[in-house]
Amino acid sequence: MALASSDSPELAGHFGEYGGRFVPEALTAALDELDATFRSALVDPAFRAELDWLQATYNGRPSPLSEARRFSAQYCGGARVLLKREDLNHTGSHKINNVLGQALLAVRMGKKRVIAETGAGQHGVATATAAALMGLECTVYMGEEDTRRQALNVARMQLLGAEVIPVTIGSRTLKDAINEAMRDWVTSVDRTHYILGTVTGPAPFPEIVKEFHRVIGSEARVQVLERVGRLPDAVAACVGGGSNAMGIFSAFIDDPQVQLRGYEAGGDGVETGRHAARFSGGSPGVLHGARTYVMQDQWGQTVPSHSISAGLDYPGVGPEHAWLHDTGRAVYEPVNDDEAMAAFAALCRTEGIIPAIESAHGLAGVMRLGRELGPEAVILLNLSGRGDKDVETAARWFGLDGASPEDGG
Amino acid sequence: MGSLQEMFDTARAENRAVLIGYLPAGFPDHEGCIDALRVMVESGVDVVEVGLPYSDPLMDGATIQQAVDIALSAGTATPDVLSTVAAIAATGAPTLVMSYWNPIEKYGVDAFARDLASAGGVGVITPDLTPEESGPWMRATDSAGIDRVYLVAPSSSDERIAVVAGATTGFVYAASTMGVTGTRTTVGSAAGELVARTRALTDRPIAVGLGVSTGDQAAEVSAYADGVIVGSAFVRALLDAPSRGAGLDAVAALAVSLAAGARRR
Numbered sequence: 001m002a003l004a005s006s007d008s009p010e011l012a013g014h015f016g017e018y019g020g021r022f023v024p025e026a027l028t029a030a031l032d033e034l035d036a037t038f039r040s041a042l043v044d045p046a047f048r049a050e051l052d053w054l055q056a057t058y059n060g061r062p063s064p065l066s067e068a069r070r071f072s073a074q075y076c077g078g079a080r081v082l083l084k085r086e087d088l089n090h091t092g093s094h095k096i097n098n099v100l101g102q103a104l105l106a107v108r109m110g111k112k113r114v115i116a117e118t119g120a121g122q123h124g125v126a127t128a129t130a131a132a133l134m135g136l137e138c139t140v141y142m143g144e145e146d147t148r149r150q151a152l153n154v155a156r157m158q159l160l161g162a163e164v165i166p167v168t169i170g171s172r173t174l175k176d177a178i179n180e181a182m183r184d185w186v187t188s189v190d191r192t193h194y195i196l197g198t199v200t201g202p203a204p205f206p207e208i209v210k211e212f213h214r215v216i217g218s219e220a221r222v223q224v225l226e227r228v229g230r231l232p233d234a235v236a237a238c239v240g241g242g243s244n245a246m247g248i249f250s251a252f253i254d255d256p257q258v259q260l261r262g263y264e265a266g267g268d269g270v271e272t273g274r275h276a277a278r279f280s281g282g283s284p285g286v287l288h289g290a291r292t293y294v295m296q297d298q299w300g301q302t303v304p305s306h307s308i309s310a311g312l313d314y315p316g317v318g319p320e321h322a323w324l325h326d327t328g329r330a331v332y333e334p335v336n337d338d339e340a341m342a343a344f345a346a347l348c349r350t351e352g353i354i355p356a357i358e359s360a361h362g363l364a365g366v367m368r369l370g371r372e373l374g375p376e377a378v379i380l381l382n383l384s385g386r387g388d389k390d391v392e393t394a395a396r397w398f399g400l401d402g403a404s405p406e407d408g409g
Numbered sequence: 410m411g412s413l414q415e416m417f418d419t420a421r422a423e424n425r426a427v428l429i430g431y432l433p434a435g436f437p438d439h440e441g442c443i444d445a446l447r448v449m450v451e452s453g454v455d456v457v458e459v460g461l462p463y464s465d466p467l468m469d470g471a472t473i474q475q476a477v478d479i480a481l482s483a484g485t486a487t488p489d490v491l492s493t494v495a496a497i498a499a500t501g502a503p504t505l506v507m508s509y510w511n512p513i514e515k516y517g518v519d520a521f522a523r524d525l526a527s528a529g530g531v532g533v534i535t536p537d538l539t540p541e542e543s544g545p546w547m548r549a550t551d552s553a554g555i556d557r558v559y560l561v562a563p564s565s566s567d568e569r570i571a572v573v574a575g576a577t578t579g580f581v582y583a584a585s586t587m588g589v590t591g592t593r594t595t596v597g598s599a600a601g602e603l604v605a606r607t608r609a610l611t612d613r614p615i616a617v618g619l620g621v622s623t624g625d626q627a628a629e630v631s632a633y634a635d636g637v638i639v640g641s642a643f644v645r646a647l648l649d650a651p652s653r654g655a656g657l658d659a660v661a662a663l664a665v666s667l668a669a670g671a672r673r674r
C-alpha cells in the first residue's frame with residue numbers, strides 16, 4: 001500500500017499509532033482504487049503538468065508572500081510576520097489546491113460525479129468550481145447550522161451548479177456533513193468520487209490531501225529564503241482538519257530549527273467545554289475512518305464542537321497532526337472566539353486584508369507568538385482564506401448591522 | 410446459552426436459515442428494548458444482535474439513526490448495552506453486540522471482550538473495523554472466548570473476501586447491497602452473487618444483512634444463505650406503533666413472518 005515519504009512516518013496509511021482505515025468494508029475497494037490511481041498519477045508527468053498548468057492559469061499560483069508591517073509592529077511585538085496569501089487563490093482559500101488535484105483523480109478514475117462535505121463552505125465552493133470546470137455532477141453536504149452562518153457560500157455553490165444538501169441530524173455541522181457524505185459514497189461509489197476536504201478520513205485521504213497542499217509550503221519556503229535570506233523561526237497556521245497547516249508545515253518538517261505552531265478553535269474557552277480544541281480537550285480515538293485526537297466522552301461518543309468559525313468547528317483532526325503533536329515536532333494551542341475576532345479586526349485595519357475567521361485564529365496565535373519570540377523573529381503564517389463569507393458574522397460580532405454586538409465584540 | 414456454531418448447525422440440520430434480529434440498546438428505552446428483544450426471541454428470532462448506540466453511525470440509514478438518537482438522548486451508555494445483553498442471553502438465545510469501533514476502544518479492548526463474555530454475550534459485529542486494524546481485538550476476543558464478526562460487501566474482491574473470512578469467527582456478515590442499513594423493497598441480485606463467491610472461499614456460515622424486511626425476502630435470502638439479519642424493519646415497527654403494546658405486537662408479528670420465511674427456503 002502506501003509508500004514511505006521523506007518527511008513522514010507514512011507506512012501503510014499510518015502515522016505512528018494514528019491514521020489507518022476504519023471504514024465499512026464496502027469502501028475498501030474504492031479506497032484501494034483511489035490509492036492506486038493517486039500513486040500512478042504522482043509518477044505520471046502528464047498528470048503533474050496538467051495540475052501545475054491549472055494551478056498557474058486557473059488558480060493563480062504562486063500565491064504572493066506579503067509583509068504585514070503595520071500588523072507586526074502594532075500587535076506582534078515587532079516580530080516580522082509574513083503572510084502566505086492563500087486568500088488570493090481562485091474561490092478565496094487554500095481549499096482549491098486539493099480540489100483541483102482530486103478532481104483530476106476523479107476524471108482519471110472515470111467517475112462522473114463528485115461529492116464533498118463542507119463546513120465554512122470554502123471546500124464546497126472549490127469542489128463546485130472544479131466540477132463545473134471539468135463537467136462533473138456535484139453534490140455538497142453541509143450542516144444546517146453552517147448553511148445559515150455561511151449563506152453566501154451556499155448561494156455560490158448553487159450558482160456553480162452544485163446541489164447543496166443541508167444536513168439536519170446530529171450537531172448539524174461539519175462532523176454530520178462528513179457522515180452523510182460517507183453514506184452517499186457507500187451507496188454511489190461506482191460512479192462517484194468523494195473529494196474529502198481536509199487531511200482526515202481513512203487512508204489514503206490524509207496523504208493525498210497533504211500532497212496537493214504541499215505547494216503552499218514549497219512556494220513559501222522559496223519565497224521566505226529569497227526575501228529574508230534564511231528560514232523563518234516559526235511557521236504557523238490555523239487547524240481545523242489541518243489541511244492548510246499540513247500544506248505549509250510540509251516544507252519545514254525536516255528543519256528542526258523551525259518551530260511549527262498550529263492554532264485550533266478554543267470557542268468560548270476550553271474550560272467551558274464549548275470549543276473545538278482536540279489537543280487540549282480531546283484524547284486519542286477513532287472518528288471518520290482514522291485514529292486521531294477526538295473530542296469524546298468517557299464512552300467514546302463524539303462530543304459536539306463549538307466555534308465561531310465553521311471551518312474549525314470539528315471534533316477530530318488529521319492523524320498526521322496527532323503524530324506531530326505526540327512527537328513534539330509541532331505545538332498546538334487553542335485560540336478563543338474573542339481573541340480570533342480581535343485579530344480579525346486588527347488585520348483589517350492594519351493591512352487592508354479581511355481574513356477568513358478560520359485564518360484569524362492563526363493571526364491571533366501569531367500575535368502571541370511574536371511577543372514570545374521577540375522583534376528579531378521571522379514568522380510565516382498561512383493566511384488560508386479571505387473573509388467575504390464572514391462579513392455577516394463579523395458585522396454582527398462588531399455591532400455594525402444595527403444589532404447589538406455579541407459578547408466580547 | 411447456546412453458541413453461534415450450535416445455532417447454525419441446528420438450523421442446517423432443520424434445513425432452514427438462522428434468523429438474526431437487531432435493535433439498538435436503549436431504544437425505545439432501556440426496558441422497552443429488553444421487552445422487544447424478548448418478544449422477538451419468543452416469536453422465532455434465533456440470534457439477537459444488540460446495537461451499541463454511537464454518535465456517528467456512518468453505516469446506518471435514517472431509521473436506525475433515529476432509533477440511536479433516541480437511545481443516546483436518553484443517556485444510553487456502554488454498561489446499559491452490557492446489561493441488555495445479560496438480560497437477553499438469559500433467555501438462551503445467542504446474543505451478539507454490534508458496535509462501531511471507537512466505543513470499544515474507549516472502553517478498553519480487553520475489558521470489553523471480557524465484560525461481554527461475563528454478561529453472557531457470544532460475539533461482536535464491528536462494521537467499521539477491518540482485519541488489518543484488528544491485532545489487539547483478535548487477541549482480546551480469543552482470550553475472552555467470544556466470536557468476532559467482520560463484513561464482506563459486493564465490492565469486495567475475492568482476495569479481500571479471503572482475508573475477511575480468515576479473520577472472522579462465528580459467521581461472515583454479507584452486506585446485501587452497496588449502501589447503508591434500511592428497509593428496501595427488493596434484496597437484489599448482488600447478495601446471491603456475493604454469498605456464492607464467499608462460499609467458495611470459506612466453510613464458515615454466511616449471513617446476509619441490509620435491506621431484508623419481509624417474510625418473502627427472508628425466504629429469498631434463505632435459499633442461498635445460512636442466516637438472515639433483520640434490523641431496520643424491527644426498528645420501524647416500534648417507531649410506527651401508536652403504543653408500547655402495539656409495538657410489541659408488531660415486532661412479534663414481524664418475527665413470526667420472518668421466521669416462517671427462513672423455513673421456506
Ligand SMILES: Cc1ncc(COP(=O)(O)O)c(C=O)c1O
Nearest residue numbers: 122240241242243244311358385
Ligand atoms: C479559510 C479556511 N481556513 C481553514 C480552514 C480549516 O481547514 P483546514 O484545517 O483543513 O485547513 C477552512 C475550512 O473550511 C477554511 O475555509
